[in-house]
Amino acid sequence: MRRILLLYIIFSVIGLTTVHAQFDNGRQRVDENGYDQYGNQVDPAMIPDRLDSANVEVQGLPPKLYMWRINNQLGNRTIIPADTAYHHFQNSNLTEGLTGHYNYLANMGSPRMSRIFFERRDPEPTIFMEPFSSFFIRPTEFNFTNSNVPYTNLTYHKAGNKINGEERFKSYFSVNVNKKLAFGFNIDYLYGRGYYNNQNTAYFNAAIFGSYIGDR
Structure with a gap:
């Protein structure tokens, strides 16, 4: 042993x-x-x-973000500011609009019409879609995003209680594969209970988008 x-x-x-x-x-x-x-x-x-973890400084890419819309005539791009916390944000969810110039029937999500005639948009494909302008987004009003890092924007609005309350959830996500190719999706869900019978509203919108910027 x-x-x-x-x-x-x-x-x-x-x-x-x-x-x-x-x-x-x-x-x-x-x-x-x-x-x-x-x-x-x-x-x-x-x-x-x-190789000391306490002395290592990790440097990431500085985020570069810009948004753009397409022109209705030739499809040209129009650069718009990417404002993630814009002015009058607390009014962005109101059916009466940012400055209260819309007439509407009842609670959030109900049909509405602008009282200012010259601020009304061009006629919609049908007369029944004009009162739902807050949900019907035209191609020229859609915001495309290009960024070197993934971009996510989440918004949640809530008012009232479980009997007559209103809720709305919006999400927007965009990511670039390279400098030319980008894709993403957006979701918009609204639910308004209302104060009277048969007045509740519920909408769900979703879209998948992509863009390619190149010579061809």
Whole structure:
């Protein structure tokens, strides 16, 4: 038993010595000029003595984001500011509009019509779609996004209680494959319970979009 234990200790010491020698010989040596033992220049951040997680500074890409719309005549792009927290945000969910210039029937999601005639849009495909202008988005009013990082915008509005409350959830996501190709989707869900019978409203809109910017 003692012989076996002695042999085990001897073999363990020999093995550890061999491993240490191999590790020391294969270790990268870098001089003060930044060159290893083979004469190759080494990145200062990859020097083993300097690989300290406390001193590593991770730098990401600065986000670059812009939005654009297409022109109805020739399909040209019109760059628009990508404002993620725009002015009068608290009024963006009101059926009466940002400045209260819409006439509407009841709660959120009900049909509406602008009181200012000159601010009304061009005629819709049918006369029955004009009162639902807040949900019917034309191709020239859709915001396309180009960014070097994935872009997500989530919005949630809630008012009232479980009896007559109103809720609306909107999401927008866009990501670029490269500088030319981008795709994404948006979701708009609205539910208004209303104050009277048969007055509740519920809408669900969703869209998938893509864009390619190139010479052809």
